[in-house]
Amino acid sequence: MQMTSAALLCAAAMLPALAHATTTIPDPTDAAASVPAASVPSAFEGYQPYRDGEGPTWQQLNQTVMGTTGMAGMKQKQPAASTPAKNIEPGTTHSHNEGAK
Numbered sequence: 001m002q003m004t005s006a007a008l009l010c011a012a013a014m015l016p017a018l019a020h021a022t023t024t025i026p027d028p029t030d031a032a033a034s035v036p037a038a039s040v041p042s043a044f045e046g047y048q049p050y051r052d053g054e055g056p057t058w059q060q061l062n063q064t065v066m067g068t069t070g071m072a073g074m075k076q077k078q079p080a081a082s083t084p085a086k087n088i089e090p091g092t093t094h095s096h097n098e099g100a101k
Helices: 002-021 056-068
Strands: none
Touching: none
């Protein structure tokens, strides 16, 4: 118990010395008060603008697209039609199941 009391008495004796060591904050209502300089780095420090790479212009792209149509796949040749009915000889019968005699 005596150790605790001695420690508290020492801390109380040192308190006024510690209070003078702190910096005083100037009165915010005093217009003549000195203000420490603030150094704030710029948000644009190290900024590099975007550079678009070399490429075709929109006019060149339009010319390329104008040469093709969206329906190019629709112009494929149709398969040849089956044998027309006029080539069948009169008097013959044709059936789909001729191979199963």
